[in-house]
Amino acid sequence: MNRRLDQFKRFMRGRKVAVIGIGVSNRPLVHYIAKLGAEITAFDMADADDAVLSATMREFESAGIRLAWSVGPGYMDRLKGFDIVFRTPRMRHDEPALLSERERGGIVTSEMEVFMELCPATLFGITGSDGKTTTTTLTHHFLEEEGHVTWLGGNIGTPLLDRIDDIEPDHMVVLELSSFQLQSLRRSPDVAVVTNISPNHLDVHKDYQEYIDAKRNIFLHQSLFGRLVLNRDNYESRSQACDARGTVAYFSRRDAGIPAGAYLQDGMILYRDGPSDEPEPYLPASEILLPGDHNVENYLAAIAATRGYVSPDSVARVARTFRGVEHRLELVRELSGVRYINSSIDTSPTRTKAALKALHDRGERVVLIMGGKDKKLDYTGLGDAILTVSRSVVLCGENAPLIERSLLTAAERRGLLAEVSVAHAATLAESVRMAQGMARTGDVVMLSPAGTSFDQYRNFEERGRAFKEIVRGLLPVEPGS
DSSP, X not given: OOHHHHHHHHHHTTOEEEEEOOSTTHHHHHXXXXXXXXXXXXXXXXXXXXXXXXXXXXXXXXXXXXXXXXXXXXXXXXXXXXXXXXXXXXXXXXXXXXXHHHHTTOEEEOHHHHHHHHOOXXXXXXXOSSSHHHHHHHHHHHHHHHTOOEEEEETTTBOOGGGGGGOOTTSXXXXXXXXXXXXXXXXXXXXXXXXXXXXXXXXXXXXXXXXXXXXXXXXXXXXXXXXXXXXXXXXXXXXXXXXXSSEEEEEESSOTTOSSEEEEETTEEEEESSTTSOOEEEEEGGGOSSOSHHHHHHHHHXXXXXXXXXXXXXXXXXXXXXXXXXXXSEEEEEETXXXXXXXXXXXXXXXXXXXXXXXXXXXXXXXXXXXXXXXXXXXXXXXXXXHTTOSEEEEOSTTHHHHHHHHHHHHHHTTOGGGOEEEEOSSHHHHXXXXXXXXXXXXXXXXXXXSBSTTTSSSHHHHHHHHHHHHHTOOOOOOBO
């Protein structure tokens, strides 16, 4: 029996509830708490005639869920006098309207915070500036391959609160957690992973330190039985070990002398339980189907997270069959001798650089489609990374000038300016058509935006799906050679 869940159900009956942001995570939340008898007002910045919001309204109506709505400009003006407020993950927890509700005695929380309070299962939480989606997915696959009943959710796009009735104490739950979800968290997962930390989301966080502090919540509230997995090769990640409350394990691609954790030595992935223990071999890194050194790091992180829950044999079986996460270096199709790759998940310059390195390691020649909304990040080195695989770039998005400046500066410094071709497009569809015209036989056309989707799309998944639909609709042309 889940007594906390029973208490929550009784508590919600008849409560006046505000749900802010009717996006991916909050739609299932509305369905769930409506069944519990909550009186819900839905808040969203989109206008009522927005296509996505209109469809959502019809969805609730057809399901028999009656909501009050506050939408469009000034949508937060009606946030007064609620018993409980569920904020959207991207809304700062110290938003003045939320602080006012707290002062009035209301509870301000989020779908993720409530889920973690109620979840009876073992929780694995993964965060980081890069690699968290793949590491989360690998952790989930490892546990499933071992035979555990496993649930996957969080920032990876699958809310789980509406599935809480089906989750048992002997199950495993794997959550990808963003800095937005972590910033007000007061419970930490049983196993916490910090893949790495570098400047990100500085368009929302006050500064880099606030972003780092948000990440720390993934482990600060662990018990002494908790496990924290840190990246030994990343300063901001490994420096958090001193604040751990439970055990610490590391992962490293460069340091075979780590005291405990997963590491790479002479091409073999090994795990050491303690400084004086003999390492146990898992598998050669060459057997990992996913390309790129960054994916070796993702495997090391997931191995360290699941040590004691998963055998090396299960890890090896996943490594030899897993082809990757949707929207990350995802092969969409091959047309007229050109392969089209969707890497819409590359929402920062560092993610794009990692994707470019993976293609460089494979010796690929690339036509790049880039551009999205800037997060006030550093584009240093992006131009050099582009030049390792590409001389042809199509730019479309708010941060296009920043990408172009980095590319042209690098090209001029290296005497390659005459070889670089930069085109500008107004839409993603136009970008794809222009890239198709630039591509030669044997080339790769890759979407790797180096920015978020919020200048044109609701999230990177929607952008990636749009790219795939456009690519699948392309007609054959005769590429160059």
